[in-house]
Amino acid sequence: xxxxxxxxxxxxxxxxxxxxxxxxxxxxxxxxxxxxxxxxxxxxxxxxxxxxxxxxxxxxxxxxxxxxxxxxxxxxxxxxxxxxxxxxxxxxxxxxxxxxxxxxxxxxxxxxxxxxxxxxxxxxxxxxxxxxxxxxxxxxxxxxxxxxxxxxxxxxxxxxxxxxxxxxxxxxxxxxxxxxxxxxxxxxxxxxxxxxxxxxxx
Amino acid sequence: xxxxxxxxxxxxxxxxxxxxxxxxxxxxxxxxxxxxxxxxxxxxxxxxxxxxxxxxxxxxxxxxxxxxxxxxxxxxxxxxxxxxxxxxxxxxxxxxxxxxxxxxxxxxxxxxxxxxxxxxxxxxxxxxxxxxxxxxxxxxxxxxxxxxxxxxxxxxxxxxxxxxxxxxxxxxxxxxxxxxxxxxxxxxxxxxxxxxxxxxxxxxxxxxxxxxxxxxxxxxxxxxxxxxxxxxxxxxxxxxxxxxxxxxxxxxxxxxxxxxxxxxxxxxxxxxxxxxxxxxxxxxxxxxxxxxxxxxxxxxxxxxxxxxxxxxxxxxxxxxxxxxxxxxxxxxxxxxxxxxxxxxxxxxxxxxxx
Numbered sequence: 001x002x003x004x005x006x007x008x009x010x011x012x013x014x015x016x017x018x019x020x021x022x023x024x025x026x027x028x029x030x031x032x033x034x035x036x037x038x039x040x041x042x043x044x045x046x047x048x049x050x051x052x053x054x055x056x057x058x059x060x061x062x063x064x065x066x067x068x069x070x071x072x073x074x075x076x077x078x079x080x081x082x083x084x085x086x087x088x089x090x091x092x093x094x095x096x097x098x099x100x101x102x103x104x105x106x107x108x109x110x111x112x113x114x115x116x117x118x119x120x121x122x123x124x125x126x127x128x129x130x131x132x133x134x135x136x137x138x139x140x141x142x143x144x145x146x147x148x149x150x151x152x153x154x155x156x157x158x159x160x161x162x163x164x165x166x167x168x169x170x171x172x173x174x175x176x177x178x179x180x181x182x183x184x185x186x187x188x189x190x191x192x193x194x195x196x197x198x199x200x201x202x
Numbered sequence: 203x204x205x206x207x208x209x210x211x212x213x214x215x216x217x218x219x220x221x222x223x224x225x226x227x228x229x230x231x232x233x234x235x236x237x238x239x240x241x242x243x244x245x246x247x248x249x250x251x252x253x254x255x256x257x258x259x260x261x262x263x264x265x266x267x268x269x270x271x272x273x274x275x276x277x278x279x280x281x282x283x284x285x286x287x288x289x290x291x292x293x294x295x296x297x298x299x300x301x302x303x304x305x306x307x308x309x310x311x312x313x314x315x316x317x318x319x320x321x322x323x324x325x326x327x328x329x330x331x332x333x334x335x336x337x338x339x340x341x342x343x344x345x346x347x348x349x350x351x352x353x354x355x356x357x358x359x360x361x362x363x364x365x366x367x368x369x370x371x372x373x374x375x376x377x378x379x380x381x382x383x384x385x386x387x388x389x390x391x392x393x394x395x396x397x398x399x400x401x402x403x404x405x406x407x408x409x410x411x412x413x414x415x416x417x418x419x420x421x422x423x424x425x426x427x428x429x430x431x432x433x434x435x436x437x438x439x440x441x442x443x444x445x446x447x448x449x450x451x452x453x454x455x456x457x458x459x460x461x462x463x464x465x466x467x468x469x470x471x472x473x474x475x476x477x478x479x480x481x482x483x484x485x486x487x488x489x490x491x492x493x494x495x496x497x498x499x500x501x502x503x504x505x506x507x508x509x510x511x512x513x514x515x516x517x518x519x520x521x522x523x524x525x526x527x528x529x530x531x532x533x534x535x536x537x538x539x540x541x542x543x544x545x546x547x548x549x550x551x552x553x554x555x556x
Contacts, residue, residue, distance in 0.1 A: 007288040070317065
């Protein structure tokens with residue numbers, strides 16, 4: 001096929017650049033990455049293997065990128081929330097949870113979990129404005145969780161935690177009691193009620 | 203006003219004039235295979251929920267990835283392509299690579315935009331493919347659609363696209379409009395109405411157009427023309443809510459590969475100096491698309507990773523970039539100008555019976 005004379009140079013550069021990139025990618029695959037010779041769209045496999053090898057911080061970075069960039073992959077946000085929460089990386093956990101709530105705004109337990117994480121983020125913030133913003137968001141999410149599922153103890157416990165963070169101890173105790181009435185085994189509500197009593201005593 | 207078309211045998215008119223064999227055309231291009239699959243997964247969703255990862259990767263390589271690269275292989279194997287489209291064939295690959303690299307350098311800012319552009323464009327591409335195939339089969343089968351009917355068919359085919367750009371998160375209007383506008387009552391009302399009527403309308407509209415055309419002077423469209431539009435709708439209406447949309451992209455890929463190979467093979471076989479069988483040309487074309495698919499979807503992101511980019515960013519951006527490149531190339535290689543290579547394939551004479 002003869003190329004158009006005006007743009008033949010561009011064609012030659014294209015061929016050369018792509019050939020170099022393809023060759024580099026193949027060499028990297030074989031010698032550095034040792035990956036499967038399959039064109040995996042699913043980078044989650046690689047992220048999970050990073051975690052298995054102990055590179056959890058790097059896995060969280062990759063999960064954060066996947067959560068921000070790849071709307072077609074809901075598992076990234078789920079895994080990010082779980083792993084980051086375990087590692088105490090609250091901003092990353094928050095990102096994962098917010099993405100999940102955005103995808104499924106009517107998931108009451110998820111809203112409750114988001115409210116709890118927002119309260120935890122607010123408690124470690126030094127910026128008063130940001131703290132109030134996070135607590136207001138937590139309040140909205142906990143109330144939405146209860147509205148979506150009034151019989152879910154987790155929603156009431158999350159609202160209790162939010163009221164505690166806002167300094168509204170009486171309302172918090174009511175919510176913890178409501179949570180325990182719905183689920184006597186709710187550890188979150190028991191912890192919260194214990195904390196409220198300690199604060200009341202002091 | 204459309205002149206009355208010559209009377210056609212109803213059975214033949216409904217089956218239509220196919221490219222390969224009615225069974226193959228209906229299975230692969232009419233995507234009856236996806237209708238059967240969808241019916242099956244509705245009953246047994248564990249089929250895709252428990253699908254083996256390695257098997258899925260192979261299926262994606264063979265159908266989905268190959269379909270993206272096939273448009274590039276087709277572009278460069280159309281005789282005289284670099285003379286006809288010098289910018290597209292010679293300059294655009296460099297521009298595309300440059301744009302992709304810029305998106306990767308500032309992936310936090312540009313990566314989501316690239317992804318949103320691809321997700322917004324993708325349903326349009328699916329819908330346009332269904333419409334294009336539908337018009338092509340109608341024309342080839344002697345059903346000359348009036349301009350009005352073409353417009354109606356076009357709008358019916360685009361309904362899944364409208365649904366997605368209105369309803370999807372992170373794409374369509376969700377991406378293009380500011381949050382304040384998205385929360386305004388007209389947009390909320392539009393979304394509420396679309397939520398209720400969007401899916402049923404997308405299913406019913408192609409049937410209504412089919413019925414209207416049947417009653418027009420052109421007579422019925424072939425059923426495969428209806429299926430080409432309807433299957434696209436079905437993928438968005440049924441598979442998407444089942445979170446099985448990856449299968450839609452696989453069936454779209456199979457449909458695309460089948461029709462693009464038909465055009466490539468028929469064009470090659472018709473060349474005066476051709477010495478090979480149709481099977482040879484088909485295998486050559488598919489082999490080339492597979493090799494290119496592997497290089498594009500695996501080697502190219504790996505090269506970016508080696509250059510220091512994050513591997514998630516590299517994979518996601520390369521996939522989005524290849525999609526957009528494919529959409530643009532498609533806008534050129536599927537033109538049906540009178541006297542053009544594609545038109546010759548559509549207009550081919552049916553061999554006289556022996």
